[in-house]
Amino acid sequence: MFTDKLIDRIISLRNHCIVGIDPSYNIIPDFLKEKYLGRNDGNIDDLTEMLYEFCIHIIDNVYDIVPAIKPQIAFFEKYGSKGLKALEEVCRYAKKKELMVIADIKRGDIGSTCEAYAEYYFGNDEWSLDCDAVTVNPYMGSDSIIPFIDKCLEQDKGIFILVKTSNKSSIEIQDLICEGKKVYEHVADLVINLGKDYVGQRGYSFVGAVVGGTFKEEGENLRKRLKNCYFLVPGYGAQGAVASDLSGYFNQDGLGAIINSSRGIIGAYQLEKYRYDFDQMSYGAAARKAVLDMRDEINMYLELNGKLAW
Amino acid sequence: MFTDKLIDRIISLRNHCIVGIDPSYNIIPDFLKEKYLGRNDGNIDDLTEMLYEFCIHIIDNVYDIVPAIKPQIAFFEKYGSKGLKALEEVCRYAKKKELMVIADIKRGDIGSTCEAYAEYYFGNDEWSLDCDAVTVNPYMGSDSIIPFIDKCLEQDKGIFILVKTSNKSSIEIQDLICEGKKVYEHVADLVINLGKDYVGQRGYSFVGAVVGGTFKEEGENLRKRLKNCYFLVPGYGAQGAVASDLSGYFNQDGLGAIINSSRGIIGAYQLEKYRYDFDQMSYGAAARKAVLDMRDEINMYLELNGKLAW
Numbered sequence: 001m002f003t004d005k006l007i008d009r010i011i012s013l014r015n016h017c018i019v020g021i022d023p024s025y026n027i028i029p030d031f032l033k034e035k036y037l038g039r040n041d042g043n044i045d046d047l048t049e050m051l052y053e054f055c056i057h058i059i060d061n062v063y064d065i066v067p068a069i070k071p072q073i074a075f076f077e078k079y080g081s082k083g084l085k086a087l088e089e090v091c092r093y094a095k096k097k098e099l100m101v102i103a104d105i106k107r108g109d110i111g112s113t114c115e116a117y118a119e120y121y122f123g124n125d126e127w128s129l130d131c132d133a134v135t136v137n138p139y140m141g142s143d144s145i146i147p148f149i150d151k152c153l154e155q156d157k158g159i160f161i162l163v164k165t166s167n168k169s170s171i172e173i174q175d176l177i178c179e180g181k182k183v184y185e186h187v188a189d190l191v192i193n194l195g196k197d198y199v200g201q202r203g204y205s206f207v208g209a210v211v212g213g214t215f216k217e218e219g220e221n222l223r224k225r226l227k228n229c230y231f232l233v234p235g236y237g238a239q240g241a242v243a244s245d246l247s248g249y250f251n252q253d254g255l256g257a258i259i260n261s262s263r264g265i266i267g268a269y270q271l272e273k274y275r276y277d278f279d280q281m282s283y284g285a286a287a288r289k290a291v292l293d294m295r296d297e298i299n300m301y302l303e304l305n306g307k308l309a310w
Numbered sequence: 311m312f313t314d315k316l317i318d319r320i321i322s323l324r325n326h327c328i329v330g331i332d333p334s335y336n337i338i339p340d341f342l343k344e345k346y347l348g349r350n351d352g353n354i355d356d357l358t359e360m361l362y363e364f365c366i367h368i369i370d371n372v373y374d375i376v377p378a379i380k381p382q383i384a385f386f387e388k389y390g391s392k393g394l395k396a397l398e399e400v401c402r403y404a405k406k407k408e409l410m411v412i413a414d415i416k417r418g419d420i421g422s423t424c425e426a427y428a429e430y431y432f433g434n435d436e437w438s439l440d441c442d443a444v445t446v447n448p449y450m451g452s453d454s455i456i457p458f459i460d461k462c463l464e465q466d467k468g469i470f471i472l473v474k475t476s477n478k479s480s481i482e483i484q485d486l487i488c489e490g491k492k493v494y495e496h497v498a499d500l501v502i503n504l505g506k507d508y509v510g511q512r513g514y515s516f517v518g519a520v521v522g523g524t525f526k527e528e529g530e531n532l533r534k535r536l537k538n539c540y541f542l543v544p545g546y547g548a549q550g551a552v553a554s555d556l557s558g559y560f561n562q563d564g565l566g567a568i569i570n571s572s573r574g575i576i577g578a579y580q581l582e583k584y585r586y587d588f589d590q591m592s593y594g595a596a597a598r599k600a601v602l603d604m605r606d607e608i609n610m611y612l613e614l615n616g617k618l619a620w
Binding site for chain 2: 074083108120141167186187190
């Protein structure tokens with residue numbers, strides 16, 4: 001079962017952090033740009049090979065210390081079919097390294113359309129991505145989520161439904177108050193209903209929730225509301241969430257959340273904190289150091305709050 | 311401007327209907343399956359070449375009578391990078407035929423992630439899709455829409471924001487009542503705000519709305535609320551919306567909505583109504599006939615309601 005497997009990895013690595021693979025152009029080190037693109041802008045094959053090398057080097061530097069990576073599909077889809085091919089190879093490589101892959105796709109559509117998405121992301125044909133989990137958008141309601149759940153049952157996968165996202169304008173729709181509850185709390189209830197029959201041995205359903213790390217109070221309230229639900233928490237680092245705010249996203253068993261950082265890890269070599277110790281050639285080593293620092297910081301606050309799972 | 315161009319095409323063709331390119335496996339005629347896949351399930355190249363031939367033949371049969379096609383990306387993404395390559399070729403072909411392309415992607419993400427999507431769908435690099443418009447999911451708020459709008463301004467494109475979708479469970483989130491208005495009405499207000507500065511010569515903004523044809527009353531109310539907004543109306547045919555219900559989705563100028571049918575057109579050869587006149591080899595001719603019937607039916611009700619734009 002997806003959540004049981006995820007929790008096993010978290011406990012054996014003593015790490016709740018996952019690495020967001022968001023390879024925007026600005027985050028790629030200059031020496032790689034020079035290698036692949038030379039003095040011009042490069043052609044599409046050069047661009048996507050560069051993307052591939054960048055991601056593989058990140059994976060090589062973190063695969064043995066994080067439970068999962070979270071590729072953001074947009075940065076591959078940006079380059080169309082060639083970009084998607086690079087993503088397919090990155091996912092295959094991650095799998096070989098026994099990393100779990102959570103594809104950040106935020107898809108949401110109905111019926112056979114939703115099934116078609118599920119077949120690509122969860123299928124095991126030679127051409128499908130065969131990820132461990134995906135993120136899903138709830139605006140269209142359960143019609144747009146159930147086909148993913150059916151495929152999870154068939155292929156032993158998981159989903160994280162967007163509940164409360166980390167961005168500022170998430171309040172515009174998600175925080176509207178409807179019949180005494182905010183919209184995102186209604187979505188949280190939907191998550192409970194959709195996931196309640198799929199709780200694994202560790203007590204967590206494979207129907208999880210995306211809960212932004214930038215809204216501490218909302219995160220803590222959702223934690224109380226969604227006991228059996230694993231949280232995928234974006235917003236750490238670049239978006240402003242800090243470790244001291246996140247203990248409340250975990251249950252008393254010291255489990256219940258994976259914390260994602262993207263730019264803070266894969267672009268660590270560019271940050272004030274790391275750039276004196278790591279040059280651009282060492283972007284992989286910088287990423288590894290940033291993961292270890294993040295892991296330790298989150299674990300420290302969990303320990304202070306009596307929430308260590310090991 | 312996107313909406314002006316769309317309206318010019320609608321008026322010159324006297325047709326408000328667009329063709330949804332949703333090539334699910336079940337809709338592909340058996341003779342094509344035999345041609346490409348033979349006795350086995352085919353490999354990925356055979357599958358995607360079959361997809362391509364199917365779509366091209368549909369386009370050849372409708373390009374001169376409809377203003378636009380609406381490919382549903384999931385049915386291409388299902389086959390990963392190879393599927394996306396087929397979509398890229400289909401879009402290139404449609405463009406050559408001077409058809410407008412509205413990519414049904416329902417993406418929604420923030421900041422640089424959203425920009426990455428916009429670059430693929432609206433960009434004009436050799437590898438990008440260069441569509442005329444896309445559909446967008448509003449759950450994450452304006453952060454997740456503005457990067458698309460910025461790209462629309464740069465590349466002369468349009469978007470349709472999901473307001474009230476045609477599926478049954480759309481009520482779960484979209485119909486919650488918040489401070490006297492339903493969630494989808496709040497989204498409608500967001501559509502107005504985001505689009506009000508981008509109204510073209512014909513009186514319509516390039517920020518449009520997806521309004522399901524299966525909810526007549528809601529559609530008519532939204533029409534009154536969103537005067538300058540073009541509607542993309544799914545749900546015709548297979549999902550249950552009928553022509554007599556749709557006049558209220560148009561303004562008094564006889565404009566304001568494009569009506570999409572997918573299975574009812576591209577799978578017309580399978581329907582009771584057409585299968586005696588068209589065999590599977592004639593799926594293109596059946597699609598053409600179904601478009602003409604749909605066009606005439608919608609125009610008839612518009613005329614009855616004094617809403618003919620020509």
